[in-house]
Amino acid sequence: DAKTTQPTSMDCAEGRAANLPCNHSTISGNEYVYWYRQIHSQGPQYIIHGLKNNETNEMASLIITEDRKSSTLILPHATLRDTAVYYCIVRAHPLPANSNSGYALNFGKGTSLLVTP
Amino acid sequence: NAGVTQTPKFQVLKTGQSMTLQCAQDMNHNSMYWYRQDPGMGLRLIYYSASEGTTDKGEVPNGYNVSRLNKREFSLRLESAAPSQTSVYFCASRGALGNTIYFGEGSWLTVV
Numbered sequence: 001d002a003k004t005t006q007p008t009s010m011d012c013a014e015g016r017a018a019n020l021p022c023n024h025s026t027i028s029g030n031e032y033v034y035w036y037r038q039i040h041s042q043g044p045q046y047i048i049h050g051l052k053n054n055e056t057n058e059m060a061s062l063i064i065t066e067d068r069k070s071s072t073l074i075l076p077h078a079t080l081r082d083t084a085v086y087y088c089i090v091r092a093h094p095l096p097a098n099s100n101s102g103y104a105l106n107f108g109k110g111t112s113l114l115v116t117p
Numbered sequence: 118n119a120g121v122t123q124t125p126k127f128q129v130l131k132t133g134q135s136m137t138l139q140c141a142q143d144m145n146h147n148s149m150y151w152y153r154q155d156p157g158m159g160l161r162l163i164y165y166s167a168s169e170g171t172t173d174k175g176e177v178p179n180g181y182n183v184s185r186l187n188k189r190e191f192s193l194r195l196e197s198a199a200p201s202q203t204s205v206y207f208c209a210s211r212g213a214l215g216n217t218i219y220f221g222e223g224s225w226l227t228v229v
Contacts, residue, residue, distance in 0.1 A: 036218075043121075043207050043220030044160065087159065105218060106176070107152070107160035 004088045009112040012082075018075040020111050022088030025069040032091060033064060034105065035073045037084040044087065044107070047073065078115045085110040119143050121221035123208050129227045130198045138193040138224050140208030149191035150175075150209040150218070151183060153202075160207065166191055198228045 005023040012018040024033065034049040048055055048062045050071070055062045061074040075082055087110040121142045130136055142149065147168045152160040152175075162175030166185040180202060182194045191210075195202055208221040 041223070043209075043222050044218075045220070046217040106162065109157075109159045 004090055004108060006086075006088050006108065006111045008109070009114070011114050011116060012075075012078045014080060014115055014117050015077055018078040018082065018113060018115070020073040020075075020086050020088075020113065021070065022073070023070045024088070024090045027068050027090050033062065033068075033071050034089045034091060035060070035062065036087045036089065036105075036107070037082075038087070038110070039081075039084040047086075078113075080115050080117065083113060083115045085112050121208055121210055121219050123206075123221035123224050125224060126222070127225045129229060130195075131229060132199060134198050135194065135196050136198065136226075137195075138206055138208070138226075139190070140192065140221060141190045142208075142210040142219070143189065144210060144212065144219065145188070146210035146212045146219075147188070148211040149185065150211075151181075151191070151193045152207045152209065153177065153204040154207065154223075155204050163193065163206075195226075198226075200228045202226065203228045 003026060032049050032051050035047040036044045037047055038044040047059050048057055050062045050064055052064055052068055064071045087107050089105050091105055124139045150165040151163040153163055154160050161177050163177055163181050164172055164175055164183040166172045169185055169188045172183050172185055184192045204226060206224045206226060209218045211218045
């Protein structure tokens with residue numbers, strides 16, 4: 001799996017857009033970019049994923065650069081409840097046809113986002 | 118829809134004791150996982166099961182065993198607990214075609 005690099009921490013004012021960057025310069029052609037978040041003392045929660053096109057859902061937008069070496073998760077109007085650790089993960093999907101291994105995501109340390117009033 | 122359910126939520130063990138963390142999912146998912154999370158660190162994969170009847174080691178398997186009892190249940194066993202195994206443990210599952218992993222609420226384990 002490609003390695004990802006994220007800032008350790010970020011701050012964002014409530015109501016403003018939170019832009020969380022992720023570098024994945026060694027990403028290969030069949031690897032997707034996934035974002036999860038973990039609110040304190042809870043299990044991680046899926047946010048969004050993408051391959052090369054920008055994606056948007058009810059939670060966030062994902063912008064992937066044309067060379068796919070980096071991406072940005074955008075929370076358009078951050079609230080206090082968005083304070084969490086955000087994980088950027090790169091993983092191939094689907095698995096190779098002859099693979100019998102589990103589809104396991106390797107979480108790093110993520111970015112700790114603090115949304116302030 | 119309960120999703121992924123873990124038990125117990127909290128447990129204190131003495132060094133050398135054994136225990137089993139239970140996990141069940143009601144989403145008919147094929148793949149299940151056990152992670153641990155230590156203070157200030159990300160999630161680390163202990164073991165996973167791609168399907169019923171198969172298990173594989175993850176990043177930090179030493180000191181643990183797992184059992185995929187059936188499609189719903191995936192248990193994690195500590196045979197002889199050590200203080201280094203004090204952690205928060207998360208169980209997770211994923212469907213055959215989906216990209217999303219669903220996590221349980223965590224089990225807080227302290228070994229003294």
